[in-house]
Amino acid sequence: MDPHKGGEASGRMSGDGDMASVMGFSGFGKKARTFDLDAIFEQTRRTAIERSQRVLEERHMEEEGESSKSAMPSAPTQRDKSTAASSRKQESSSDSSSDSDEDSDSELIGPPLPPQYTAEGDNEVVRKPSEVGSTAHSDEEDDEGDDEDDDNPVKKIPDTHEITLQHGTKTVSALGLDPSGARLVTGGYDYDVRFWDFAGMDQALQAFRSLQPCECHQIKTLQYSITGDVILVVSGNAQAKVLDRDGFNVMECVKGDQYIVDMANTKGHTAMLNSGCWHPKIKEEFMTCSNDGTVRTWDLQSEKKHKSVFKPRSFQGKKVIPTCCTYSRDGKLIAAGCQDGTIQIWDRNLSVHTKFHCKQAHAVGSDTSCLAFSYDSMTLASRGGDDTLKTWDIRNFRKPVNVATGLTNYFTMTDCCFSPDDKLLVTGTSVRKEEGKGKLVFFDRASFQRVYEIEVTDASVVRCLWHPKLNQIMAGTGNGLAKVYYDPVKSHRGAKLCVVKSQRKEKQAETLTQDYIITPHALPMFREARQRSTRKQLEKDRLDPKKSHKPEPPVSGPGRGGRVAAHGGTLSSFIVKNIALDKTDDSNPREAILRHAKDASENPYWVAPAYTHTQPEPVFAEESEEDEEADKEPEWKKRKI
DSSP: OOHHHHHHHHHHHHHHHHHHHHHTOSOSOOOOOOOOHHHHHHHHHHHHHHHHHHHHHHHHHHHHHHHHTOOSOOOOOHHHHHHHHHHHHHHHHHHHHHHHHHHHHTTOOSSOOOTTEEEETTEEEEOOHHHHHHHHHHHHHHHHHHHHHHHOGGGGOOOSEEEEEEOOSSOEEEEEEOTTSSEEEEEETTSOEEEEETTTOOTTOOOSEEEOTTSSSOEEEEEEOTTSSEEEEEESSSOOEEEETTSOEEEEOOBOOTTOSOGGGSSSBOSOEEEEEEOSSOTTEEEEEETTSOEEEEETTBOSSOSEEEOOBOTTSOBOOEEEEEEOTTSOEEEEEETTSOEEEEETTBOSSOSEEETTSSOTTOOOOEEEEOTTSSEEEEEOTTSOEEEEETTBOSSOSEEEOOOOOOOTTOOEEEOTTSSEEEEEOOOOTTSOOEEEEEEETTTOOEEEEEEEESSOEEEEEEETTTTEEEEEETTSEEEEEEOTTTOOSTHHHHTTSOOOOOOOOOOOOOOOOOOTTSOGGGOOOOOOOHHHHHHHHHHOTTTTTOOOOOOOSSOBTTBOOSSOSSHHHHHHHHHHHOOOOOSOHHHHHHTTHHHHHHSOOSSGGGGTTTSOOOOOOOOOHHHHHHHHSOGGGSOOO
């Protein structure tokens, strides 16, 4: 033994004694009660064995007594005596132990009893080991059942209930849910974008707003940003739009110059858009891909020019058209599926050369309709136009990890997505008209077995969305419906908010009608006035200016009471008024001038007084007789000059 440790222990003990003597008491309390669990279990097991033996012997004795029908009591055997003695001994020992326990219960210090020991009243009731084992076994079975339910991802699919939102009559080609799950936005081939608010809807399930942001272009993609305050709208034209939550325009991308050969030198897309999405980390950046053979990233603050350009190329260096694009979950990679069946992935900051390039991901000429990264960013799922669904490992991108075939796809925007727990992969299937039902097909991510199906409707399932916060599945169909699948227990909010609200009654205009009761033989005091025709009453009301709402006459003279006079107070109105009131006739201008000739000769004022002293007297020629005779000649004899 180490002398230092021994010295420390003795010093500590003496210190405790000194502390007790100083504080005025003998010790720090009684020692805590301890339990020897092994001895208790052994004693309980023996007691149970003896008790079961005694019960069996008594039952055997009763059967022998009935068979012999003997009324004489049998003498007790040696085993019975020993059993009775041992039972009395145990009873006395239990009584003594209970008395000692009663004395020590009040002074019990230490940890509580184990969970299998429960106290009833003053006596301790010890559970049998067999009971403990059976209970523990049942608990383990329940836990195993719960673990099996937890491990089975099919049990987590929320499909017990569904609601149907009527978008229109044409294909629902775009679905978008905000990050909180409060609003759903749908777009379709009918050019409409409809807004649905789960908290504001009732059982009528009506959209609160409908608009056509891109006029006569089909809606390809709708997606909320990571903050949920703006929506990216990708349609069939060359310019993507950004709307706010209420549908008002925030930004429109610029259109590029279609006559420039190098698409990197233009400021925007020059052909129809195919897809688009928001950056998962940067709230102001989004991406679009187009038939002009480029994938462009944009900044919400600068709408005059794109941010960067990625140009997919085949192995021969020729231009290929990207049909879908997406970001990785961390936003560091940009992936695009192309028409030649390739999947090309770039580093977001290096736009020239691809980081991963799989040249035969899908059949050549088939439009890859969707790319989706798993939540751990290790797996990429691709939905091809060649009726396949494939998963790829980013770390080994040469060949697919799993392939599922026979999934009919007639649309260039058919979705695939991962479940919130990353264990399932879901996609939709297409059908011809009246040839079956479109389905949501679920695959196990690890084994890629077809584990579950949901028959949606008698049309193709184009879009599918599994919201991680709501745990609800949305599906857009080819006949204009948007289906929402949920589970009252496993799902949260979303569709559960609107199905519990009763439908509002439409307010109808109330009309009061007074019934006329004819009583021909009633006393005069009880007779009602004879109902007359309403025509005369209407004529009287027409003559009443108040009842007929006769407009007020124009104001004469100066304005009053806030009303302006008829002619106003301007100079132009005064001149117009005087011209209108002037009664003179100016149809013959010569007579109008000669009317003032006599007054001008008698009272010259302007011209004549100036020439009175300088003007010579006028001398006029006298008429001769020849002229008079010539005037008297007939007209036909006069000489023509």
